[in-house]
Amino acid sequence: MSEPSDEQAAMQQYLVCGTEDCQKNGQFYCNACHRPLCEHCRDEHVKNPDTKFHEIVLYRHRKQQLPVEKCKLHPTRNIDIFCKDCKIPLCSKCSTMEEHQGHKFDDLEEIYAEKYALQQGEFSKIQKYFLPTTQGLKTDIEEDATQIRKIMESIRTSMKAEVKSLKNLVDEVASENLEHTHKMEKSLLEMLKSQETTYDDYIAYLGKMSDEFQKYLSLTNQKLLFLETLNIKTIPETTKPVLPVFTGGKFSKEDISKLLGRVNVPNTEPEKRKIQPMEAVTTHMKSTEKQLKQSKEKSDVKQTLSLSSSVTKVREYSVPDVYNAVHVSADKSSRLWVSNNLGNLVQTDLQGNLLQKIQTSGTFQGYHTATQDGDxxxxxxxKKVIYRITPDKKITEFIKSGDWTPLSVHSSRINGDILVGMIKDGEAKVTRYSKTGKEIQNIQRDNQGQALYKKPHYITENINGDICTSDFNKDTLVVVNKSGYHRFSYTGQRSRFYPHGICTDVLGHILVCDKASDTVHLLDQDGRFLSVILSPQQGIACSRGVCMDDENNLYVGQYGTNTVTVYKYLQ
Structure with missing residues (x-):
């Protein structure tokens, strides 16, 4: 593993002022003395007649100190001068020798600092441009492979539909065409696998180059001055596959082969994969730094929290027009959206005052969710439609679910994706959409091909990307990972378990309402039962809907009342 850069080290530790007996934060740096200074010592440094002309900068803008190397001709002197005429490093005494009379000299430390910055910049390019860009191209290949599989499967489905209507005439031709698609798919995937290998090799090469740059940057002598800048090979170019299309034929006894059609790759020039230009990195880096800062802030909060020994009631809301509060969503402004089993969806402020009311077709489902953007x-x-309400109360059609009936919905706090539980003709699935409404994933069956869901009526996402679903008809809490693979199912602690509202917290706990016992169960991230966190003994009559806000408060909606109660169980 490579050593952390100076900037990373500065972020990871508290910089102590270099002045004797001063333990304050050394946020400044004297390039002449090569030591960090606190604000007070910096001011004293400037006032001191002996040091008032020293260059003092912020610590992150400091110059790199020239490594100490003794002069071979004058062993008591350090090499710190560069003779521009002879192009060699010297000590100050060497510069007075006859062979250097009249020559021009440069400060060797200035040259070293420039060289160091140059190599650091090249190292930074690998970390912030070449590696992520190449990994992005690799991801692009994986997406193409997925698209190839979906398209080929769609083509095979179309072909089978035609074959079915003319089975007695076209069995032999259909078999040949299906085999052709498999060969074509294999060929395309082999091509993509070869491209993936190309980028694997290039990533390995970048790793070696990164190690080389790091080795040069960690030199403790002046060898760096004479090393030539290593050239980084350009990112290999690859081509996107030309996607096959299926040309359907016309039914005809005389021309069976034409009737069934054939799968062909269009005679089109492959499109080159787009490689992000280096100039675009600056904007990307700023966005990444902001995300890292937000992630660190969340991580810091998580590390300071733990389960409390007791659950404390914080406050209570009486929500108008929603007798039977079966689902609750808290938006970023801490305002509440609450719905009942009759389709009434209302928004209230912190005092429980009605802000807006919408009539929907929802009943006992978690059919609404607040987004990161405040919608x-x-x-x-x-109508089999998913709507969006903006803070200015504008309602727009967001996603059409086609033949599938959308029941539950959740907006990811990780990336803004939209998770929707759906049913159709006795089947059920969870579909993932991007925050712009593009369908990107369908989860329907487990690894053995068995149906995961029957009626996913409440849904949420955990901090590790797990998708947690309360299934009304299976009486089960079903959890799959972000790729859709089944992780575990939870069926309660008693003979009967009717899961309803569900949410997760910043520590990865899963909280689910059990209608059978009118309790709220607390599970860990792997589905292990921890405790009954709320029960009728604590004043919860019929818990149905739960959600968490940004302050780690738990909101509980109850059947048989319009009350939403807020609890604190993390400390």
């Missing part, structure tokens, strides 16, 4: 998204079962 609310809700499903319409009858």
């Amino acid at each position: 609310l998204i809700y499903t319409d079962k009858k």
Whole structure:
């Protein structure tokens, strides 16, 4: 593993002022004395007649100190001068020798600092441009492979539909065409696998180059001055596959082969994969730094929290027009969206005052969710549409679910994706959409091909990307990972378990309402039961909907009342 850069080291530790007996934060740096200074010592440094002309900068803008190397001709002197005429490093005494009379000299430390910055910049390019860009191209290949599989499967489905209507005439031709698609798919995937190998090799090469740059940057002598800048090979170019299309034939006894059609790769020039230009890195880096800062802030909060020994009631809301509060969503402004089993969806402020009311087709489902952008998204079962409500109360059609009836919905706090639980003709699935409404994933069956869901009526996402779903008809809490692979199922602690509202917290706990016992169960991230966190003994009559806000408060909606109660169980 490579050593952390100076900038990383500065971020990871508290910089102590270099003045004797001063333990304050050394946020400044004297390039002449080569030591960090606190604000007070910097001011004293400037006032001191002996040091008032020293260059003092912020610590992150400091010059790199020239490594100490003794002069071979004058062993008591350090080499710190560069003779521009002879192009060799010297000590100050060497510069007075006859062979250097009249020559021009440069400060060797200035040259070293420039060289160091240059190599650091090249190292930074690998870390911030070449590696992520190449990894992005590799991801692009994986997406193409997925698209190839989907397209080929779609083509095979179309072919089978035609074959079915003319089975007695076209069995032999259909078999040949299907085999052709498999060969074509294999060929395309082999091509993509070869491209993936190309980028694997290039990533390995970048790793070696990164190690080389790091080795040069960690030199403790002046060898760096005479090393030539290593050239980084350009990112290999690859081509995107030309996607096959299926040309359907016309039914005809005389021309069976033409009737069934054939799969062909269009005679089109492959499109080159787009490689992000270096100039675009600056904007990307700023965005990444902001995300890292937000991630660190969340991580810091997580590390300071733990389960409390007791659950404390914080406050209570009486929500108008929603007798039977079966689902709750808290938006970023801490305002509440609450719905009942009759389709009434209302928004209230912190005092419980009605802000807006919408009539929907929702009943006992978690059919609305607050987004990172401050919007609310809700499903319409009858119209099979998912709507978006903006803070200015504008309602727009967001996603059409086609033949599938959307029941539950959740907006990811990780990346803004939209998770939707759906049903159709006795089947059920969870579909992932991007925050712009593009379908990107369908989860329907486990590793053995068995149906995962029957009626996913409440849904949420955990901090590790797990998708957690309360299934009304299976009486089960079903959890899959972000790739859709089944992780575990939870069926309660008693003979009967009717899961309803579900949410997760900043520590990865899963909280689920059990209608059978009118309790709220607390599970760990791997589905292990920890405790009954709320029960009728604590004043919860019929818990149905739960959610967490940004302050780690738990909101509980109850059946048989319009009350939403807020609890604190993390400390």
